[in-house]
Amino acid sequence: MVKNVYMDNAATTPVKKEVLDEMLPYFTEKYGNPSSIYRLGREGKAAIDDSRNKVANAIGANPKEIYFTSGGSEADNWAIKGVAFANKKKGNHIITSKVEHHGILHTCEYLERNGFDVTYLDVDENGIVDLKELEEAITDKTILISIMFANNEIGTIQPVKEIGEIAKKNGVFFHTDGVQAVGKIEIDVDDLNIDMLSMSAHKIYGPKGIGALYIRKGVKIHPHIHGGAQEKNRRAGTENVPSIVGFAKAIEMACENIDEHNKKLIKLRDKLIKDIANNISHVKLNGHPEKRLSNNVNFSFEFIEGEALLLSLDMVGVAGSSGSACTSGSLDPSHVLLSIGLPHEIAHGSLRLSLGDFNTEEEVDYVVENLITIVDRLRKMSPLYENVKEDK
Amino acid sequence: MYSEKVMDHFSNPRNVGEIENADGVGQVGNPKCGDIMKMYLKIEDDVIVDIKFKTFGCGSAIATSSMATELIKGKTIEEALKLTNKAVAEALGGLPPVKMHCSVLAEQAVKAALLDYSKKNGIEIEQLKDFDPDEDVHEH
Numbered sequence: 001m002v003k004n005v006y007m008d009n010a011a012t013t014p015v016k017k018e019v020l021d022e023m024l025p026y027f028t029e030k031y032g033n034p035s036s037i038y039r040l041g042r043e044g045k046a047a048i049d050d051s052r053n054k055v056a057n058a059i060g061a062n063p064k065e066i067y068f069t070s071g072g073s074e075a076d077n078w079a080i081k082g083v084a085f086a087n088k089k090k091g092n093h094i095i096t097s098k099v100e101h102h103g104i105l106h107t108c109e110y111l112e113r114n115g116f117d118v119t120y121l122d123v124d125e126n127g128i129v130d131l132k133e134l135e136e137a138i139t140d141k142t143i144l145i146s147i148m149f150a151n152n153e154i155g156t157i158q159p160v161k162e163i164g165e166i167a168k169k170n171g172v173f174f175h176t177d178g179v180q181a182v183g184k185i186e187i188d189v190d191d192l193n194i195d196m197l198s199m200s201a202h203k204i205y206g207p208k209g210i211g212a213l214y215i216r217k218g219v220k221i222h223p224h225i226h227g228g229a230q231e232k233n234r235r236a237g238t239e240n241v242p243s244i245v246g247f248a249k250a251i252e253m254a255c256e257n258i259d260e261h262n263k264k265l266i267k268l269r270d271k272l273i274k275d276i277a278n279n280i281s282h283v284k285l286n287g288h289p290e291k292r293l294s295n296n297v298n299f300s301f302e303f304i305e306g307e308a309l310l311l312s313l314d315m316v317g318v319a320g321s322s323g324s325a326c327t328s329g330s331l332d333p334s335h336v337l338l339s340i341g342l343p344h345e346i347a348h349g350s351l352r353l354s355l356g357d358f359n360t361e362e363e364v365d366y367v368v369e370n371l372i373t374i375v376d377r378l379r380k381m382s383p384l385y386e387n388v389k390e391d392k
Numbered sequence: 393m394y395s396e397k398v399m400d401h402f403s404n405p406r407n408v409g410e411i412e413n414a415d416g417v418g419q420v421g422n423p424k425c426g427d428i429m430k431m432y433l434k435i436e437d438d439v440i441v442d443i444k445f446k447t448f449g450c451g452s453a454i455a456t457s458s459m460a461t462e463l464i465k466g467k468t469i470e471e472a473l474k475l476t477n478k479a480v481a482e483a484l485g486g487l488p489p490v491k492m493h494c495s496v497l498a499e500q501a502v503k504a505a506l507l508d509y510s511k512k513n514g515i516e517i518e519q520l521k522d523f524d525p526d527e528d529v530h531e532h
């Protein structure tokens with residue numbers, strides 16, 4: 001029997017019922033423009049204030065430091081461009097890493113075309129940046145360090161606190177893309193010396209199209225959208241009240257029982273990793289073995305290609321993702337997998353399975369069972385595999 | 393994204409495998425780009441009596457290999473040489489633009505196997521005079 005097994009929770013998650021219930025009244029009943037002075041408007045304004053408190057609470061920030069955006073990519077864009085343009089008199093140098101999300105990398109490339117210098121730090125075979133290299137990369141022109149909290153493809157968690165200390169010591173602003181980390185890692189922006197943090201709702205059972213940028217008081221940054229006075233004149237446009245309310249509920253739920261969530265996810269994750277490694281030969285776990293997100297599993301299966309793997313999994317009702325070139329529309333496999341030193345042909349054969357609150361042990365068994373058959377079938381078809389058998 | 397025909401040939405590929413003592417074997421593509429096709433031919437009296445393939449690659453790479461083998465099985469060498477990548481793609485009900493190179497690879501694999509056959513048998517095939525099996529079909 002074909003099941004529906006969703007294991008692509010790093011791509012997006014379903015909206016939880018509790019989240020949707022909080023949102024619904026703001027579409028049809030409490031629809032007022034929060035900038036209006038009558039009761040309907042004030043209700044919307046109050047909902048935003050309450051939501052801002054919840055989001056701030058989840059990361060140990062002051063509500064005045066939370067700015068709602070359309071999601072993680074907008075937050076990334078704003079943080080990088082906003083700081084770059086506001087501080088260009090001080091310097092034009094930005095430091096980031098080679099494994100960032102495209103929301104960061106493509107923004108940095110844009111700035112490079114506009115007079116800024118960007119250093120892209122290498123990572124080791126597990127995907128972690130070298131702190132010494134980071135420190136050495138800082139010059140008197142450096143204005144910003146942006147290193148992601150946890151990687152979306154391989155789940156590796158960066159030494160954020162140490163990076164924050166280095167930034168602080170050198171008087172450089174520190175931004176981190178926390179889209180995958182929020183709700184899975186306890187975050188206190190003061191303790192971790194984070195100046196800016198990008199967040200997204202739809203990775204934590206909230207709606208799509210909403211997120212936030214935490215901007216520490218004192219960070220010199222340009223406004224992002226010019227217009228009305230919303231978000232303290234920094235991000236204009238009538239607020240997306242239902243989504244803001246949904247985001248707040250989602251982050252509250254994700255962060256209130258973070259340890260319990262993680263315990264369940266880690267149990268499933270480790271079972272999935274163990275069962276794949278024990279039952280399928282010529283596989284490699286990508287990402288750090290311990291310093292990894294509680295929900296991330298990323299394997300390379302030698303001699304087969306990722307898209308063929310995904311299509312086969314889809315036929316048995318399993319949703320996953322791949323760093324293969326064929327799924328990205330380009331010819332090169334994932335920049336993250338290449339950065340951790342995987343040869344092209346092995347990067348092409350990668351599979352990411354990201355777990356969520358709704359996955360079960362039974363589903364893990366189902367996925368592994370099918371993976372064994374699928375990998376075997378594709379390898380029997382692969383001319384690369386016959387060479388291996390001959391070698392033995 | 394893929395047609396039903398592509399999915400059919402991907403999930404139930406025809407003529408997968410190897411031919412022992414094949415009369416012609418051709419391999420094209422490279423693992424760096426994520427696709428390799430290998431074709432085996434059994435030829436009797438200028439007729440391709442059997443053909444098998446092995447492919448490392450994405451869904452459309454597997455489907456185009458399968459379709460190419462189906463299109464030329466039982467055909468004469470002369471007819472097989474006329475196989476174009478477009479014909480393979482059309483027989484599959486079309487391919488997404490980014491996947492057209494898979495059909496080129498399938499055409500090349502057939503030609504590479506025929507070239508190998510011609511070399512082994514000391515025959516010159518006029519149509520393969522300028523054919524280079526190592527040519528890169530990817531637009532880098």
